[in-house]
Each structure stands twice: as structure tokens, then as C-alpha cells.
Amino acid sequence: xxxxxxxxxxxxxxxxxxxxxxxxxxxxxxxxxxxxxxxxxxxxxxxxxxxxxxxxxxxxxxxxxxxxxxxxxxxxxxxxxxxxxxxxxxxxxxxxxxxxxxxxxxxxxxxxxxxxxxxxxxxxxxxxxxxxxxxxxxxxxxxxxxxxxxxxxxxxxxxxxxxxxxxxxxxxxxxxxxxxxxxxxxxxxxxxxxxxxxxxxxxxxxxxxxxxxxxxxxxxxxxxxxxxxxxxxxxxxxxxxxxxxxxxxxxxxxxxxxxxxxxxxxxxxxxxxxxxxxxxxxxxxxxxxxxxxxxxxxxx
Amino acid sequence: xxxxxxxxxxxxxxxxxxxxxxxxxxxxxxxxxxxxxxxxxxxxxxxxxxxxxxxxxxxxxxxxxxxxxxxxxxxxxxxxxxxxxxxxxxxxxxxxxxxxxxxxxxxxxxxxxxxxxxxxxxxxxxxxxxxxxxxxxxxxxxxxxxxxxxxxxxxxxxxxxxxxxxxxxxxxxxxxxxxxxxxxxxxxxxxxxxxxxxxxxxxxxxxxxxxxxxxxxxxxxxxxxxxxxxxxxxxxxxxxxxxxxxxxxxxxxxxxxxxxxxxxxxxxxxxxxxxxxxxxxxxxxxxxxxxxxxxxxxxxxxxxxxxxxxxxxxxxxxxxxxxxxxxxxxxxxxxxxxxxxxxxxxxxxxxxxxxxxxxxxxxxxxxxxxxxxxxxxxxxxxxxxxxxxxxxxxxxxxxxxxxxxxxxxxxxxxxxxxxxx
Numbered sequence: 001x002x003x004x005x006x007x008x009x010x011x012x013x014x015x016x017x018x019x020x021x022x023x024x025x026x027x028x029x030x031x032x033x034x035x036x037x038x039x040x041x042x043x044x045x046x047x048x049x050x051x052x053x054x055x056x057x058x059x060x061x062x063x064x065x066x067x068x069x070x071x072x073x074x075x076x077x078x079x080x081x082x083x084x085x086x087x088x089x090x091x092x093x094x095x096x097x098x099x100x101x102x103x104x105x106x107x108x109x110x111x112x113x114x115x116x117x118x119x120x121x122x123x124x125x126x127x128x129x130x131x132x133x134x135x136x137x138x139x140x141x142x143x144x145x146x147x148x149x150x151x152x153x154x155x156x157x158x159x160x161x162x163x164x165x166x167x168x169x170x171x172x173x174x175x176x177x178x179x180x181x182x183x184x185x186x187x188x189x190x191x192x193x194x195x196x197x198x199x200x201x202x203x204x205x206x207x208x209x210x211x212x213x214x215x216x217x218x219x220x221x222x223x224x225x226x227x228x229x230x231x232x233x234x235x236x237x238x239x240x241x242x243x244x245x246x247x248x249x250x251x252x253x254x255x256x257x258x259x260x261x262x263x264x265x266x267x268x269x270x271x272x273x274x275x276x277x278x279x280x281x282x283x284x285x286x287x288x289x290x291x292x293x294x295x296x297x298x299x300x
Numbered sequence: 301x302x303x304x305x306x307x308x309x310x311x312x313x314x315x316x317x318x319x320x321x322x323x324x325x326x327x328x329x330x331x332x333x334x335x336x337x338x339x340x341x342x343x344x345x346x347x348x349x350x351x352x353x354x355x356x357x358x359x360x361x362x363x364x365x366x367x368x369x370x371x372x373x374x375x376x377x378x379x380x381x382x383x384x385x386x387x388x389x390x391x392x393x394x395x396x397x398x399x400x401x402x403x404x405x406x407x408x409x410x411x412x413x414x415x416x417x418x419x420x421x422x423x424x425x426x427x428x429x430x431x432x433x434x435x436x437x438x439x440x441x442x443x444x445x446x447x448x449x450x451x452x453x454x455x456x457x458x459x460x461x462x463x464x465x466x467x468x469x470x471x472x473x474x475x476x477x478x479x480x481x482x483x484x485x486x487x488x489x490x491x492x493x494x495x496x497x498x499x500x501x502x503x504x505x506x507x508x509x510x511x512x513x514x515x516x517x518x519x520x521x522x523x524x525x526x527x528x529x530x531x532x533x534x535x536x537x538x539x540x541x542x543x544x545x546x547x548x549x550x551x552x553x554x555x556x557x558x559x560x561x562x563x564x565x566x567x568x569x570x571x572x573x574x575x576x577x578x579x580x581x582x583x584x585x586x587x588x589x590x591x592x593x594x595x596x597x598x599x600x601x602x603x604x605x606x607x608x609x610x611x612x613x614x615x616x617x618x619x620x621x622x623x624x625x626x627x628x629x630x631x632x633x634x635x636x637x638x639x640x641x642x643x644x645x646x647x648x649x650x651x652x653x654x655x656x657x658x659x660x661x662x663x664x665x666x667x668x669x670x671x672x673x674x675x676x677x678x679x680x681x682x683x684x685x686x687x688x689x690x691x692x693x694x695x696x697x698x699x700x701x702x703x704x705x706x707x708x709x710x711x712x713x714x715x716x717x718x719x720x721x
Contacts, residue, residue: 043369045395063711147538246541265391
């Protein structure tokens, strides 16, 4: 009896820091933000309870909110698949064994090491319509390049292009997954006369589905919260320019949330936005999990 | 024996009171870099020399102004803050983040409301009470490059006075390469914003008497229409934005005015410092040209306000610092250090010979039409952002100027009523 008590005490002692951290820095803020979302709260004065008004206003009366959702869905539906595809292709290519494999792996992973803010500033100039390297290349090929971050139609494609450059993290996870494919399967497929493509489609990809699934979920969660790159690029050098331009084309959900919280001091409104986002992410994740039974294979 | 000890302790106590430790006050400033070094040296250190019982600990929050509010909410604000724009006073005061300075001011010998320009004084108040005092202010005008004027055959001593002359000059000064791409823009009128042009056209954005926004007033619609037409002369907003995105950092020798990429640019008194650092160029100053029936010599009036946040630990010492730095001596020193417009008349008149750039402000600031950098309402930031978005929609041709301003009006007025101050 006493021994088990001591064991319990020891256990509590060791998980203690985590439990305290969870209660203080995760659970408490979450509960409070749920409460704030039902209030009018400006950070300084005590919050004032206003019921569901924040949610009603968001869903019924806020054109900016709709813009933000549209932009964010654009990234989730177009940006994320492109990023996953690029990472997957890179991983498959870098899985081939050659003399320079490690060199190229490092090379393609390198952009992920660059801090996001620095990378964003860099890409502002890479995609600069006047002096940028991309438009200069396009010009030498005889095309006139788009205005990228100055053109409401091209700002999101510009961000997607930039994101594709920095998918090294996803690529590494794909690579790890690829290493798990048993050689024996390839060998027997080769005996049956399968070429590179058939091996890829019938062996590699099915075995890789859990990894794809993992990257999809993680990617979706972070894309719903897309913030830094657009925040840096749309404000450019001017600290007085509100983020989200040109013409609201890069006003993503998290950016609008930030604006509400810290520019307009509508903390309650921002908390309501955060909870709506949480619900959307939760539901999307659950839907993906339910669909996973049909396309994710866990048996090797 | 006991008595001696007691007496000794008493002596200790009394001497401790007499030689009280100096009070350390924390001061958060929005200035940074070289400017702050100069302010520290010429103003703050001076204050500490004259007031040995106060130590000012300066830290800059340049670029992260959100910090102030979080610090106030957390109950750990500084004693003095000057990283507050004039337009933020109502919002902060309304939310109870700033201390009411009325009582301090009433007792002060240095604070004199009549010496401040009316526009500056208006900005100090919210609902009739004093919440912040400016130590510097700035006006706005157009700076033009005289060499470029000569190059295209314009008279550099006779800058545009009407809108037609402005457009004419801008056309002459705009240069394109062989592909028709803009390589030099005469003047980026849209960049000065509807807040400026609306006022120049005689419009108002907020009606204080009726406590209602007037964003879609006929004058403002006319101003926005003019801006849209102007931008379209150069191929539309898209083309102009592409040109602007290639311009260098504002705070560098690549500043478009100094790099010769624009010939005229909206500016403030900091042109003097910029010219020392990034120039020199031969420049002139002109007021925003106004249409008939508009406001001649219009200027916006900005300024960093010195405030005491709610919950400051040493309000008395904080006030003495504010009183000094916004007093005649501090204001003069600040104006000299930053080459800024002093918000006090007596100082401006005294300095105009040393700093010719304040000549413009000397007259413009007396005008009752001089306007703050935004509406003096608690939703200034929401207003400015929302207005910017709808003005953009008009400039990009997605909405007519009238439609854009109608929608902006509806959004802002709604927020104003919802926030219910």
C-alpha cells in the first residue's frame, strides 16, 4: 500500500511540470478564450458579457470575415495539395541512391532552415515585378511576368510558389516513409517485370499512404493558420500599411484574427474567430480520419 | 544604552529621508536608433541633471507598439510612454488605459494650454479631459526635387498651386522606358491617401456635433474620384503599384525621392534629416494644391503624445518628466534634435530662423482646418484600415468611388455604434 502510494507520488512528481504547464498554459487560456468569445473585451477593461453576439456578427455581418475565409480556403484547397505534391516528388527523386544524394537532400532541405520572416522578405524581391529574378527570367523567355504581390489575382499564387520552395520539412518525413518500403517488394515486382512507374504506383505510394495522411493532416492544420509570410509581404516596408493587401487578397483568417485582437482591440471578437477556426479544423480533421479507412493502408 | 541606540536609529531614519533614494521612472518611447540617442543625450540627460531625484530609464518599443496595451492589461505599465499617436488618445482614454492629467496640469507652472497650437491642443483631450501632451508635432506637405523640375523645364521656384498645375507637372516629370514602363513617377497622389485629399477637397470624415461619421460626403467622393482619375492617367492602380513595389526602403538612401524615382512626394519635417543622411538633393516644399472651394495650405498634424498609463507606479515623478519635456525648454530641445515642428507657438516663432522648414507649419497649424492623422474617435485604427480597403477597391476599379465610400461609411458607423462608447 505504502509502496504504491510512493510510486504514485513519484509519478506525479515526474509528470508534474507537464501537468502544471498544461493546466496553466493550455487549458486555462482555452477556457478563458471560450469565455472571452462571449464578451466585449478590449484587454484593459474587464470583459462585458454579450452572449452570442460576436458569433452572429461574424457569420452574418462581416464582409472581411468572408474574404478571410475565401482566401484561407484557397490556400487549403490549392496551396496545400501543391506543396504536398512538390514535397513528395522531391522525396521520391532524392530517395534514389547516387553519389550526390546527400548533397541534394541537404540542398532541398536548406530553405526550411531559413527563418520565415527572412525568407518572406527575400521572396518579396524574388517575385518583385520590376527587378525580381523570376520576372527577369520570364522576360528573357519572352513572357511578361505578372505583378505577383502587387496584383490581387497573383498574390496567392505567389505565396504558393514561395511555399513550394520551403517544403523541406514535409519532404524529410516523406523520405523517412520511403525508407520503410521493404526492398523485397521491389525485388519481387521486378521479377514480375514491373518498371519504375508501376513500382511507384503499386508499391511505393500505397505503403506511403500513412505518411501522406500524416503530412496532409499536419499541413491542413498549419495552412488554416497561415499567417507569417502573408503578414510580412503584404505590409512590405511600411509599418503603417495594414496587412492583407493588395485588395484584401492576402487577408487570411489568422491575419484578420490578429488585426481584430491587436489593432482594433476586439479581443472577444478575435476569440470568437479563434473558436470558429478551431471547430473548422476539428471537423476537417475528423472527416479526413473517417475517409482514411478507404485510402490509407497500414499493413506493409 | 537603549536610549543611545534609539537616538542613533532616529538619526539614521531622518538622514535616510533627507537623502532619499532617487525615484526611477520607466519611460517607453517610440523613437529608436540615432534619434533616440540624440534625445537621450540632449533632452533626457538634461532633465536628469536638473532633477537629480529622478532617474529616467528609457526603453524603445519602436515597431512593437502593441506591447503597451499588454503591459497595462498585465498591470506592469511604464511610468511614462510617448509611443502613442495622437489618434490613439481617444481609444486608450476611453478604455481606461491612460491617466487623466487634469489635476497635474492645473497645478503646473510649465504647462500652458494656450501656447499649444489649437490642433495639438484638441488632440490632447478626450471628452474634455487631458490625457496626453505632445513634445513634437509634424505637418505634411509635398517635397519636390528642384533639379528634376529644371530638367523638364518647370520653374523650380514656382511649384504647382492648383490641381491642374500639379497634374501637368506630374505628367512632365513622369518618365517611361522604351517599353512604356514607368521608370520615374512624377507624384504618387494615391499614396497620400484619401484622408489628405478628402480634407484638401473640403471634406470631413467625422461630424463631432452629431457624433457620426461622414465618410461618404460629397467632397470626399469628389476627392476619391480625382484620385482614381489621376491613377488612371498612368495606366491604373495595378501599373502604379508595380512601379511602387520596386522602390527601395523609405529609411535609406534608396528612398524614392532621393533615388530620383519620384519627383514629388508627400513628406514632413523629417525631410531635413533625410536630406542630411541620404541626400543632398536640392528640394523645395509646397502645400497640397487645392481645388476651388477646397482647403488651401492644408496640413495633417501628428505627434507623439506623452502619457501616463493607468497603474504607473510613480505618477508624480512621471508628471515632472512630462512637464519638462513638453515645456518650453524640452520642446525647443526636441525640435532642434529632431528638426521637428514644435507644438508650442512661442517655440516655433523663436526657432523659425534656425529651422526654415518649420515656416510652413507656422501658418498651416494656425488654420482651424488642420486635421489629425485620423479621426479622434476610439476606433481610429478600424476606421483607417477600413477606409484604406475601400479606397483601394475604388482605385483598382472594382467599385465606383461613391459605392466604395458608401460601404466604408456603413461599416465604420456600424462599428462605432456597436463598440458603444
